[in-house]
Amino acid sequence: MRIILVGALAIVLSAGAPATADEIAPVVAQLPCPAVADPPVLPRRRASQEEWSAASVAFNEWISQRNAALNCAVQTLAAMEANERALVDEHTRLNAAGRAAQSAWQAVQPTSGGSAQ
Amino acid sequence: MKAVKLFGALAALVVASLSVGAPAAAAQQGDRCAELHAVLADTATPADDPAEQPARTAINNAVRAGYDALQCGGATPVAGPIELNRQYMSAGYRSHCPVVGPPPAPPTGRLTTRQFNDAVPAFNSWAETNNAALSCRAAEARQLRQQLVIASAVVAVRNWRTKQQAEEAAAAFGRANPRS
Numbered sequence: 001m002r003i004i005l006v007g008a009l010a011i012v013l014s015a016g017a018p019a020t021a022d023e024i025a026p027v028v029a030q031l032p033c034p035a036v037a038d039p040p041v042l043p044r045r046r047a048s049q050e051e052w053s054a055a056s057v058a059f060n061e062w063i064s065q066r067n068a069a070l071n072c073a074v075q076t077l078a079a080m081e082a083n084e085r086a087l088v089d090e091h092t093r094l095n096a097a098g099r100a101a102q103s104a105w106q107a108v109q110p111t112s113g114g115s116a117q
Numbered sequence: 118m119k120a121v122k123l124f125g126a127l128a129a130l131v132v133a134s135l136s137v138g139a140p141a142a143a144a145q146q147g148d149r150c151a152e153l154h155a156v157l158a159d160t161a162t163p164a165d166d167p168a169e170q171p172a173r174t175a176i177n178n179a180v181r182a183g184y185d186a187l188q189c190g191g192a193t194p195v196a197g198p199i200e201l202n203r204q205y206m207s208a209g210y211r212s213h214c215p216v217v218g219p220p221p222a223p224p225t226g227r228l229t230t231r232q233f234n235d236a237v238p239a240f241n242s243w244a245e246t247n248n249a250a251l252s253c254r255a256a257e258a259r260q261l262r263q264q265l266v267i268a269s270a271v272v273a274v275r276n277w278r279t280k281q282q283a284e285e286a287a288a289a290f291g292r293a294n295p296r297s
């Protein structure tokens with residue numbers, strides 16, 4: 001299962017959309033990936049140029065953190081998928097080996113009432 | 118005459134119920150399913166930009182799988198916190214299930230029934246041990262698949278939500294920036 005990252009959002013600045021009180025976060029937090037804070041707050045409308053610039057830098061930093069965390073999560077999912085595939089492959093191999101052994105034994109099993117033909 | 122034991126039918130690896138910890142309040146599991154459902158609805162609509170459609174579809178598929186695994190559409194969704202096994206997330210995870218040696222070789226030559234019956238318990242003993250090990254591996258793979266489905270769904274939700282936050286922020290910036 002693969003998640004395609006929704007594009008690296010090369011845009012400037014952020015409004016602080018309130019984070020949802022979700023039940024998703026505790027699961028995401030278990031992934032071995034950096035946590036991402038809420039996006040920075042949008043400056044007031046009459047903010048100075050300097051404030052807009054600072055907010056822009058903060059927003060782009062948040063985007064970078066967000067993309068890095070998502071990339072890490074996708075890599076973690078890929079590792080889980082590879083581990084699952086390896087387990088299934090090994091199971092298949094062992095199962096086939098067992099069935100082959102069973103067949104070998106059945107081949108030497110005498111027919112009822114007498115010795116092997 | 119003793120029979121050679123049948124080798125276990127352990128082929129199917131399917132997503133079953135999720136292994137979870139202590140039960141949580143009903144409202145919490147409702148929130149979890151509600152969030153998945155909301156993203157499902159969002160991503161079911163076509164993307165404005167056709168180039169974004171594959172990513173949107175992938176998110177929808179991942180969230181759908183998680184929604185189903187958590188039985189969110191049923192009367193009793195899976196309750197309690199989801200606990201992921203960190204070992205499953207490490208590259209090159211090695212199974213904790215027992216490793217069984219090779220099976221005993223079948224006897225050779227012309228055998229009487231008595232000779233076969235004397236020999237076959239060794240194989241049957243091995244087969245029982247091997248079947249147990251196979252069951253262990255199948256259970257491990259099943260649990261890993263369940264966790265992968267859930268983890269994929271929550272990552273897809275987080276992906277979608279933060280994308281929305283960024284787009285809303287960009288729109289707000291466009292409206293508020295005195296230079297725009």
